[in-house]
Amino acid sequence: MILVTGGTGLVGAHLLLHLVENEDAIRAIYREPKSIDKTKSLFKLHQKESSFSKIEWAQADIIDVPSLENAFQNIDYVYHCAGLISYDPNDENLLRKINIEGTANIVNFCLAYNIKKMCHVSSIAALGSLASHETQITEETEWNPETPHSDYAISKYGAEIEVWRGHQEGLNVVIVNPGVIFGAGFWNQGSGTFFSAIKNGFPFYTLGSTGYVGVTDVVKIMTQLMNGDSTGERFIVIAENSSFKKIIFEIADKLKVKKPTIEAKPWLLNLGWRLDWLVSTVFRTKRKLSKYSASSLLNEDEISNFKIKNALNFEFQSIDIVIQEVVRLQQ
Template identity: 25%
Template structure:
């Protein structure tokens, strides 16, 4: 017997596919949105339509009202991919406009539990200095950006983070207006690990595992984040949140992090475990960019979700490496 029907957005994504897998494993019925129903169905070919229903939704800002009807909970994991050719306006529309509209549609449709995937980067000051400091950051921290100060012409990464920060803040405004609905925002750090979603010829299909591919270069990746988590642990946090009751007087923002890491250490791991790849790694004289290292307080996540253990960092990075090597074997230069 099903535990209930959960709507998952972004079902073909890196995280979305793991969410669907874990929800099905736990006995939930899943309704998932995707741009392509056939693509999502090909990820789960043995799952019956009674267990996994797919609703095609063309964009993040599309009306989801029909997909929301009759579901017990919403997990919104869909997010635009930032990169070359993606404008600041597109990032803002997907991360802010789309998220806020979807949450409002869920409220109007009568959904009683709403879980949104945010990012730990919303904890940092807008100048990012707190990401590299010693002050302990908690789920109560936010960047200071406002709708009036966001600059859509900035670097795509910054626009992405600031749009997510504004969406996070707006979600809690709506939550306080609707105490009858149970809201959660999950704040994962940089996500790596095995991939269920389909690989395509586009490197963007690697998701954040693509940062591991960037190690195959003379210089280290220009990625300033140094906190990591396995995608399976992130999915687990969302699934646990489904059965977590409201916490009186607290916004349920859950920081999900395993540990900090340095790109040099990831390169050393690859050199040690996969010595045949050593010649492709950054040169010894290369200096990595500074990476976020601020201490993150996960007490709230531990106490409420019970998240006290995580998949080992080494296992996560090697799984991500295997995904990259699989992509190269299928689509890389021959």
């Protein structure tokens, strides 16, 4: 039997959609009953409502050890997709608890229950920083603790350390490091906010860049790695590097809305995160733009996807097609 943590999130829900086509026994973790509706809606969106009943749901929380006992009964393989994504500095402790402590709990249960293999969903945020002689970030690029990192990045890096600990103790593991993931069904959270914000007239763009990938490609790669011989390895999962401007303009085109017209230059971003801090402090609201996230919007480091393409002979779907598909399904 397969266990999926984070079955009500973007990657976990799409993974379940993929697994029900090929697997007989699947169990997914949820925290609140209403959160399952998001996954059910995704199945409905893809006209696979009849397959939804194949999933066995278990109420548990990755930071609540007793609740995981029942979830791990009779499990052979684990896809660990659960985690918190936040760039709000006020969420530092929560990020560490969910992403690091939660992953440690999953690893410990995998070891205790002799799980055959675990796939951990990390992030390109957990990758290393380019040294002066390097031109591309790869799986081997070293993490530099002296370089500024977001709390989210630190928590995902810490989660990977827990996975490597599990591997040293005998657990077969693979780690995937996706870039910004686009997929249908989650319009108002995570990367889905790219679409909702632009549809609502978001006016800014930047010339920085990062790696992007479609969620369907992510889950295909995850299952191929789990079914293959790879263990003790991590794989960057991006289709392409692209500028925020190009992606934002492409989304605006597909949505048939006005493109943003204001380039957020460094001085504007610096002003923006300071104003955001002030508003957050005075009105006790969630941070929308931190100092680190403002800086990352100007980053132009190139990320390599050579290893995964070579390992699986994998051809990624172009991001233009992914965006077109997301818009088609959501509208």
